[in-house]
Amino acid sequence: xxxxxxxxxxxxxxxxxxxxxxxxxxxxxxxxxxxxxxxxSLWGLFREGQYSCATGPLNMxxxxxxxxxxxxxxxxxxxxxxxxxxxxxxxxxLGMKILPWNSSVNPKLNSRLKxxxxxxxxxxxxxxxxxxxxILRGYDPFYIIFSGFGHGxxxxxxxxxxxxxIIGSFLIPMFFCRYxxxxxxxxxxxxxxxxxxxxxxxxxxxxxxxxxxxxxxxIAPNEMIYIRHRDCTNCLECIDSCPEKDCLTLKVKx
Amino acid sequence: xxxxxxLIPVITIVMLFAGFYLRFAFTQPTTSVVFSEQGDAKLxxxxxxxxxxxxxxxFTKMFNGVEGISSIETIASERRATFTYDPSKIDKEQIRxxxxxxxxxxxxxxxxxxxxxxxx
Ligand code: SF4
Ligand code: SF4
Numbered sequence: 279x280x281x282x283x284x285x286x287x288x289x290x291x292x293x294x295x296x297x298x299x300x301x302x303x304x305x306x307x308x309x310x311x312x313x314x315x316x317x318x319s320l321w322g323l324f325r326e327g328q329y330s331c332a333t334g335p336l337n338m339x340x341x342x343x344x345x346x347x348x349x350x351x352x353x354x355x356x357x358x359x360x361x362x363x364x365x366x367x368x369x370x371x372l373g374m375k376i377l378p379w380n381s382s383v384n385p386k387l388n389s390r391l392k393x394x395x396x397x398x399x400x401x402x403x404x405x406x407x408x409x410x411x412x413i414l415r416g417y418d419p420f421y422i423i424f425s426g427f428g429h430g431x432x433x434x435x436x437x438x439x440x441x442x443x444i445i446g447s448f449l450i451p452m453f454f455c456r457y458x459x460x461x462x463x464x465x466x467x468x469x470x471x472x473x474x475x476x477x478x479x480x481x482x483x484x485x486x487x488x489x490x491x492x493x494x495x496x497i498a499p500n501e502m503i504y505i506r507h508r509d510c511t512n513c514l515e516c517i518d519s520c521p522e523k524d525c526l527t528l529k530v531k532x
Numbered sequence: 533x534x535x536x537x538x539l540i541p542v543i544t545i546v547m548l549f550a551g552f553y554l555r556f557a558f559t560q561p562t563t564s565v566v567f568s569e570q571g572d573a574k575l576x577x578x579x580x581x582x583x584x585x586x587x588x589x590x591f592t593k594m595f596n597g598v599e600g601i602s603s604i605e606t607i608a609s610e611r612r613a614t615f616t617y618d619p620s621k622i623d624k625e626q627i628r629x630x631x632x633x634x635x636x637x638x639x640x641x642x643x644x645x646x647x648x649x650x651x652x
Binding site: 281288305307309313323329334335336338343350351355474512514517527528531 | 543
């Protein structure tokens with residue numbers, strides 16, 4: 279619980295800063311901080327040596343920072359810094375409290391549905407590179423929410439997208455992150471290699487399942503020795519929920 | 533090797549700051565136009581209204597044919613425009629006036645698109 283308080287405090291500060299930027303108080307647009315903007319700008323930089331549309335240096339440097347972070351601490355950016363991940367998690371927790379059923383998804387279906395985010399990534403980059411425009415804006419909850427349905431959103435289509443994401447997050451924790459986030463898809467391979475990971479001790483585990491229940495990504499730490507799973511955000515919920523002392527620990531492991 | 537739980541937030545925050553300061557290594561522009569080779573005075577403006585490649589192109593076009601402006605480079609996401617100019621032909625206040633001039637629209641009305649909020 280203590281870790282969650284710290285995590286939510288950090289996320290609240292980041293969410294507050296994003297809102298501050300979105301209201302136009304900062305020196306730059308809130309979009310400038312999005313690491314995925316770095317991916318979107320790659321083709322323009324390669325072809326013309328110039329940034330496309332509204333992307334810029336900070337998008338690029340944030341992308342590199344997030345990739346390096348993933349190589350060190352897996353998807354810590356998603357669990358500790360992303361405002362959309364934070365909002366998704368809050369909605370998901372509300373859903374888990376209210377809904378009478380267990381919201382975990384069948385593992386096979388879960389991993390098949392995750393393929394959508396790779397398709398989304400390829401399509402988003404293809405059309406962005408073709409047009410030089412940030413065509414994802416109308417479907418991107420980060421942009422739709424913080425721009426207040428601003429320039430580049432698609433009216434009713436964006437409303438529908440946002441409603442689907444909110445309802446989806448309510449029914450399935452981290453709905454957008456799991457199945458649609460193109461940044462998540464981008465850092466997946468780096469996250470798999472992440473050095474700092476959760477390690478479980480088979481001898482101490484009583485198979486109570488608390489870690490699995492607490493994991494927002496439906497990962498079962500008790501079923502693996504090293505959590506190399508691409509989706510692990512190192513949120514540390516599983517460590518905090520495990521009743522056995524030192525059964526789940528954080529270790530540096532290749 | 534076992535590590536403390538607090539390593540994760542610490543390293544995340546360190547990397548966010550690193551990302552923020554690393555931006556100086558990627559200073560490629562959104563648009564870059566050279567009008568002439570004369571003049572080497574530099575002026576960096578923070579311009580509200582320069583938001584993307586389209587607005588940056590529009591902004592740059594306002595200086596077509598303006599005497600004394602040698603080049604304009606914009607970084608839209610930073611709302612930044614960097615001018616090189618010839619101070620014997622144009623000064624900072626005249627550049628500001630051009631930036632903030634109202635633009636005539638097709639329907640006959642006019643509107644100010646850009647505001648210079650900072651000059652360095
Ligand atoms: S395995 Fe543990 S640290 Fe990783 S996402 Fe799940 S709860 Fe968080
Ligand atoms: S919470 Fe701890 S003891 Fe329970 S299954 Fe998970 S690792 Fe094992």
